[in-house]
Amino acid sequence: MHESSKSKPGTTLISSYIGAVAVWGVGRLLIRFSAESQWLPTWVHAVVAAASVVPLVLFAFWLRRMLASDFDEMMQRVVLEGIALGFAIFLTLAALYLNLRAGGVYVPRLDPPDLVLGAAMLVALGFAIAWRRYR
Amino acid sequence: MKNRLRVLRAERRWSQADLAEKLGVSRQTINAIETEKYDPSLPLAFRMARLFVLELEEIFQPESVP
Numbered sequence: 001m002h003e004s005s006k007s008k009p010g011t012t013l014i015s016s017y018i019g020a021v022a023v024w025g026v027g028r029l030l031i032r033f034s035a036e037s038q039w040l041p042t043w044v045h046a047v048v049a050a051a052s053v054v055p056l057v058l059f060a061f062w063l064r065r066m067l068a069s070d071f072d073e074m075m076q077r078v079v080l081e082g083i084a085l086g087f088a089i090f091l092t093l094a095a096l097y098l099n100l101r102a103g104g105v106y107v108p109r110l111d112p113p114d115l116v117l118g119a120a121m122l123v124a125l126g127f128a129i130a131w132r133r134y135r
Numbered sequence: 136m137k138n139r140l141r142v143l144r145a146e147r148r149w150s151q152a153d154l155a156e157k158l159g160v161s162r163q164t165i166n167a168i169e170t171e172k173y174d175p176s177l178p179l180a181f182r183m184a185r186l187f188v189l190e191l192e193e194i195f196q197p198e199s200v201p
Binding site for chain 2: 008009010072073074075077133134135
């Protein structure tokens with residue numbers, strides 16, 4: 001990850017972030033499926049739950065190191081713009097969702113983890129948009 | 136902001152990767168500056184000026200001078 005992050009920092013940032021979120025999402029789907037069908041014991045759910053966030057933890061450490069020393073000024077700006085853009089889109093969609101639900105319009109029921117996943121994917125989209133702007 | 140980075144680099148027969156390495160930034164950053172999608176910070180602009188042995192104004196010019 002380190003060598004390619006120097007030669008293609010934007011691509012590495014987006015792909016490793018999406019990969020980490022995807023692993024978390026797959027772990028969550030597995031746990032939900034198993035919990036509903038009582039397929040796996042609870043202790044396995046706990047192991048999968050912990051294991052599925054390991055890539056996100058690694059990504060957090062990697063991002064901290066890259067921001068502190070390896071990302072140049074443009075990449076730091078891409079990260080900042082990506083997070084800001086993702087949050088702005090999330091805020092807009094969340095406001096729309098709340099208004100539609102308050103108005104009695106049919107909207108899918110979302111658990112807090114679904115909302116977190118949505119925000120995470122929007123941040124990934126924000127990274128991609130910000131990176132594309134400077135390419 | 137306009138700049139002459141591509142010309143100055145070509146005169147020295149440096150690739151974008153060469154210039155990026157000399158300045159300690161990524162090749163993508165050099166490309167974004169050359170295509171005027173990104174304006175460098177003052178410290179980076181001064182490093183460029185020092186590298187090319189030029190004044191800042193000889194590399195960067197504002198879009199429109201009042």
